[in-house]
Amino acid sequence: MIGMAATAPKPEARGNESRGENRREALLDAAAAMFAAKGFDGTSIRDIAGAVGMLPGSLYYHFKSKEELLLAVYRKGVARFEAAIDEALGRTVAEPWQAIEAACAAHLSILLDGGDYARIVNPEFVRSFPPEMLPVLNAERDRYERHFEKLIAALPLEPGTDRWLFKVSLFGSLNWSQTWYRKGRYTPRDIAAAFIGMLRQPRA
Template identity: 45%
Template sequence: MDVPTHSNPKSLSETRRSKSIPYQTATAFRRASSTPTIMTGDTQTTPRAPRSDNRRVQLLDAAARLFCERGYHATSMRDIAKAVDMLSGSIYYHFDSKQAMLLAVYAEGARRIGQLVDVAVERETDPWKRLEAASAAHLHALNVSHRDYAQVMIRTLPQDADGISAQLREIRRHYEAKFRRLIEALPLPPDVDKHYLRLLLIGALNWSHVWYRPDGDRPEVVARAFIRALRRQAAERG
């Protein structure tokens, strides 16, 4: 159930636009990519696949947990290293920098919530039911099944990491488009502002990490209450 479902290295690297971004060494990039990028030069040696005891995932899990618990700036590379019983310098074999780790966690968080939402939405046909399912999946990822990764993705602001702010914004924009489409599909009277309906719902969902308690109502119950409050009876009947 709670087994971490990491993306394979390929899909991770695909969130990156170009090899020229300065947050991963050529070596680390080659590692992360499943398709061995053989250079055009003739003296180039063919790269090798990651070893079976590769601890990149362990490292990312620890980073996600600590970034979630303490926040990015309050977590040191030594903290992360200690969590997986490693020396801080060794992290730099897997990641180019602390910011690169944050970006990786953030992207993985977006991928996980996105996947959960997609699966949940597919099962429904009614527009309101689809939105409710998406909300429940979002809440579930954020507070139950993928807390660490998802909360880093939700709570990290672009200004927290200057060098990768553009990437962070793009990832979030891409995710939120799902909700934009779901709300666009709602049968609403023309006097209802879809823009603010979206901001109202997403804001409430994202704020849930502050008040959500595992021993309280389950995500589906919360989602139903939220959608119920937004779904105006009059619009329904008309």
């Protein structure tokens, strides 16, 4: 039996979907800016909706709560880091030290661009969010860090090196750079090369 052909979406339906996605992205950007500037507690749904010319009640069509909106903002921020790393590794040879340095430079390129999403995913800033949100946000962070764990696992480190501590030291250095970095003197690539140079151990 020949099945009936699926009905193609009407042009107006596709247009509504596109407009809905655009409004959602606008809400994410507005929320990211306000959370970064005023904190989670200092930002209201009314503030975010007003920033995009929307009634507060209409925002709930896209997000059920301010907490759900925060999670979406955080995930979008993490996705930016992941995309930068994927692109960097796609241009890098498979040599382990070069790969980890490229990933660090990509991480720093997003972290140090001064953007709202970069600030929101910073561990120091995350501590200001509601405690009940931390487990799910930390799970997103852990998922992102697994990209680095795989790269660190491939490094020819000295026998007995604690690779978890290596990761913690590396991320501590990378993320702390957000507090002192000023454009001009160093590039993200310069900083990544310096950090990896300090952590790198000569083979026996």
